[in-house]
Amino acid sequence: MTQFYLDRIPQDSTLQIFVNGVNVPRLSSGDPQPWNGFLYHPETNSVTFHGTSVPPQGAQISVKFDPKTIK
Numbered sequence: 001m002t003q004f005y006l007d008r009i010p011q012d013s014t015l016q017i018f019v020n021g022v023n024v025p026r027l028s029s030g031d032p033q034p035w036n037g038f039l040y041h042p043e044t045n046s047v048t049f050h051g052t053s054v055p056p057q058g059a060q061i062s063v064k065f066d067p068k069t070i071k
Contacts, residue, residue, distance in 0.1 A: 002054045005046045010065035015040055017047060018062040019055045 017024045017038050025037035027050065036051035047063075055061055 002049045003046050004049075004061070004063075005044070006063065006065075008065075009042075009045055009068040010040075011068050012040065012042070014064075014066040015047075016064045018064070019049075019053070019059050021060070021062075024049070024053045 015026070017026075027035075027037040027039050029039055036053045038047045038049050038053060040047050049055060
């Protein structure tokens with residue numbers, strides 16, 4: 001598992017993550033054993049990557065979302 005913190009709060013339904021241009025599947029927070037994909041944690045405004053979706057060293061990570069509020 002690898003964790004990354006977001007600098008803004010996303011509108012949850014718009015959150016998409018790409019690693020080296022490939023869309024990473026979103027996992028369900030209710031899944032007791034997340035396998036391959038990412039989870040969003042609103043309490044820490046972070047995402048965790050699991051399984052084969054953990055970005056390799058040097059990977060290009062792109063996070064796209066509509067912000068919940070405008071600065």
